[in-house]
Amino acid sequence: MRSQPVDLSKTFSPLLSNAKILVVDDEPGMRNFLVKTLAPYCSCVEEAKDTAQASALLDTKRFDIIILDNIMPGQSGIEWLAEQWEIGLFGDAILITAYAELETVIAALRAGAIDFLLKPFRSNQILNAVARCLDRAKLQRENNLLRHELDAHINILRRRKRLVGSSKEIETVRELLQRIAKLPANVIITGEYGTGKEVAARMLHDLSDRASLPFASISCSSGTKETFEEDLFGRVAQGADNQAQKEGLLLSAQGGTLFLDDVDELSSKAQIALIKVIETNKVKPFKADRDVPLNVRLVFSTSRSLRSLVEAGSFRKDLYYRINVLNVHIPPLRERPQDILDLVHLFLRKMKPDFKGESLEITPAIGAKLLRYDWPGNARELRNHVERAFINGDLALDLQLPPDAADIDTLAAIERKHILKTLEACKNNRPDAARKLGISRKTIDRKFRIWGL
Secondary structure: OOOOOOOHHHOOOHHHHHOEEEEEOOOHHHHHHHHHHHOOOOOEEEEEOOHHHHHHHHOOOOOOEEEEEOOOOOOOHHHHHHHHHHHOOOOEEEEEEOOOOHHHHHHHHHHOOOEEEEOOOOHHHHHHHHHHHHHHHHHHHHHHHHHHHHHOOOOHHHOOOOOOOOOHHHHHHHHHHHHHOOOOOOEEEEOOOOOOHHHHHHHHHHHOOOOOOOEEEEEOOOOOHHHHHHHHHOEOOOOOOHHHOEOOHHHHOOOOEEEEEOHHHOOHHHHHHHHHHHHHOEEOOEOOOOOEEOOOEEEEEEOOOHHHHHHHOOOOHHHHHHHOOEEEEOOOHHHOOHHHHHHHHHHHHHHHHHHOOOOOOOOHHHHHHHHHOOOOOHHHHHHHHHHHHHHHOOOOOOOOOOOHHHOOOOHHHHHHHHHHHHHHHOOOOHHHHHHHHOOOHHHHHHHHHHHOO
8 A cells, every 4th residue: 555645834834835945055965955845845956156145135135035055166155154144134043064173163162053964864854944944933933023022112911903993984984995905015104193003004914915024113213313214224234243234123023014104204215215115126235235135015194295295395206106105094983983983982992801890881971072173193192091080980081171162073973972972961850952953853962973972
């Protein structure tokens, strides 16, 4: 009886299926063995017969793992690896050699090798070594992204991946995100501060083919110009200290999505560098001599009119036209009051465990006050208000309702405020309020259903 072939794909890391490997060895037999061993499990396996050919490949492609022989004519693998770190290598290296002297192992580690295999080795040994490197790189990248969010004071517990609300305005935004999620084009999300632009960016990523890959976020107004640009583009280590190398967020988000919040705050130098990234799909880290290939979807946001900034000369016209491909606009809360109570219910549910089960009730009177307020800070202000309400025990406390005479608003918002103010004056007696307004009680009931009250 013929035995069934063994499926090794379940034995090793699932990351193998997306891995790009470069094999560098002067022996055709070893290159052939490594390529035949790795090709069935990896998305791309290429080979180079010497370090010169390997350098040329690294100039045009990015590899996750380099499997590198040490003893080769002209230049040793260790010497070449140290040189690559100097000019900009962002990938892991596994050194293979027939000689196991301690000095060689130490030199390989100092040159930046992650693993070390002694010839001869079996196919499962090299597959395990590659899988370990991929798992380590994934964990390190996740840690880097998490550290960035903590350094940027981003509360990861507040992150959402879906826009909340039942209004037709927010449903239109959700439908648009659904339609464009799988498109490769750049996206810019516009709207006032606090409307949920990053939530929309995360939702776009989650709906795309990149959902299983990293999502990174950076505010273009954060930090100094120098630290921001290093965070975004990365930095190459100089000398033997490989730990000083910094993988920028463009590289950390490889394969996934990078969200640049407040893109209008970019410095002139960063704008020029970003244009090059968009045009070439490559990034050049600080002090690097090599551009590193990228595969990242860029999503931008702004709360200002980029066109006005272009006309004023503070934002580059060529960058504006490159990022303004697909535009998603999120209306402010005052234009979609139906979503206010949906968000309040969400925040109450999310925060309740942090306040030891304390509960807050949304009475019709409290709901009416929440709907009468304009929420100039939008969902961000609303969330902070709910958090304060848990502390002071009153959802309506500290709401400074503006005088109607000073309001400049949509017709729907003016109607809503007038009905709610009249109802408040009538002590929430709907029949009395309907008589004063000259409308039917059913009209008030219908409006309240629309507003979620």
